[in-house]
Amino acid sequence: MSRVDLNDLNSQYVDVFKELGNIGAGNASTALAHMLNMKVDMSVPEVSLLEFKDAGSILGGEETIVCGVYLSVQGDITGSIMFLLDVSSAKKLTNKLMGIESTTEGLDEMEGSALKEIGNIITSAYLNSLATLTGLKILPSVPDLCIDMAGAILSVPAIEFGTVGDKILLIKNRFSEGLEGHFILVPDLESYDTILSAIGM
Amino acid sequence: MSEIIKVGMADLKTCKSPDAVTTLGLGSCVGVAIWDPVTKIGGLAHVMLPDSTKVKNNINVYKFADTGIEELVRLILEMGAGKSRLKAKIAGGAQMFAFQNKSDMVRVGDSNVIASKKKLAELGIPLVAEDTGENYGRTVVFYPENGDFYIRAIGKDEKVI
Numbered sequence: 001m002s003r004v005d006l007n008d009l010n011s012q013y014v015d016v017f018k019e020l021g022n023i024g025a026g027n028a029s030t031a032l033a034h035m036l037n038m039k040v041d042m043s044v045p046e047v048s049l050l051e052f053k054d055a056g057s058i059l060g061g062e063e064t065i066v067c068g069v070y071l072s073v074q075g076d077i078t079g080s081i082m083f084l085l086d087v088s089s090a091k092k093l094t095n096k097l098m099g100i101e102s103t104t105e106g107l108d109e110m111e112g113s114a115l116k117e118i119g120n121i122i123t124s125a126y127l128n129s130l131a132t133l134t135g136l137k138i139l140p141s142v143p144d145l146c147i148d149m150a151g152a153i154l155s156v157p158a159i160e161f162g163t164v165g166d167k168i169l170l171i172k173n174r175f176s177e178g179l180e181g182h183f184i185l186v187p188d189l190e191s192y193d194t195i196l197s198a199i200g201m
Numbered sequence: 202m203s204e205i206i207k208v209g210m211a212d213l214k215t216c217k218s219p220d221a222v223t224t225l226g227l228g229s230c231v232g233v234a235i236w237d238p239v240t241k242i243g244g245l246a247h248v249m250l251p252d253s254t255k256v257k258n259n260i261n262v263y264k265f266a267d268t269g270i271e272e273l274v275r276l277i278l279e280m281g282a283g284k285s286r287l288k289a290k291i292a293g294g295a296q297m298f299a300f301q302n303k304s305d306m307v308r309v310g311d312s313n314v315i316a317s318k319k320k321l322a323e324l325g326i327p328l329v330a331e332d333t334g335e336n337y338g339r340t341v342v343f344y345p346e347n348g349d350f351y352i353r354a355i356g357k358d359e360k361v362i
Binding site for chain 1: 209210211212225226227228229230249250256257260261264295297298299309336337338339340355
């Protein structure tokens with residue numbers, strides 16, 4: 001029996017994962033700053049446990065078009081991680097990275113590819129901090145990108161959470177210059193225990 | 202005044218004509234619409250996972266294809282629908298990311314579609330139309346008035362099945 005119950009909001013274990021989320025997001029911001037060679041300010045991330053039926057309404061509603069970069073995680077823990085951002089933020093980020101000013105609607109192939117790489121670096125920074133903190137080996141897979149309705153993209157991590165609970169753990173990051181991103185970390189149930197043991201709980 | 206009732210993820214809602222039911226942004230989940238064309242009573246379930254017996258945490262019956270469909274049928278029969286007249290349409294079950302191939306998660310969209318069809322067959326409810334699979338999200342609206350199932354996707358024309 002796992003010690004972690006995702007449905008119990010007051011559990012101190014959930015607080016631990018919130019804190020891990022904060023640290024990971026901080027590292028991700030630093031990686032973003034290095035990559036873009038600019039100052040990236042970050043507000044304190046908001047961490048929330050959402051009911052499935054409410055999850056779709058973040059990011060401006062279920063039908064809002066968003067970009068999701070998704071990686072699976074292997075090693076001492078297994079699961080997946082997703083980095084979500086709205087199309088205008090994605091556009092700003094990729095254009096900054098490539099040093100262009102694109103005026104087209106949506107993302108073209110190059111921008112999509114650049115976004116995959118940004119997602120890769122940001123999520124890897126996130127996972128690295130988790131690995132350093134816990135001393136666990138965490139290996140991310142090659143990233144995959146999907147641009148579609150928020151509800152449809154969120155259904156993927158929601159389904160993974162669905163096998164263990166009825167809520168989804170979401171970390172919202174507001175970077176500088178109107179950039180906003182979300183992280184969704186989905187460890188498998190056994191992995192929660194592995195992480196807790198690794199930090200001595 | 203007719204109303205369009207919203208169904209969230211792992212949720213289900215029933216309605217009677219002229220009202221309609223909708224669910225926004227179906228990804229790998231499946232939207233199962235069941236209705237009785239005579240009494241025009243129907244409902245829509247937004248199921249996330251195929252099988253409640255394979256998961257320990259199965260308190261929310263709406264979450265699974267097997268228990269969700271069963272519950273939807275029970276509720277619309279309670280409202281006065283005739284069991285022998287029930288028909289079903291399904292949509293969703295997309296594969297949003299190319300690499301979603303973790304061992305126990307093998308194409309969860311497909312599994313959801315297969316499980317939904319199996320449950321409908323078990324209950325003897327004919328599946329009259331479907332729009333499933335592929336790799337894009339769908340928004341659906343179902344009208345029990347005539348059984349029209351509207352499907353919208355990004356960059357595609359709206360269709361009715």
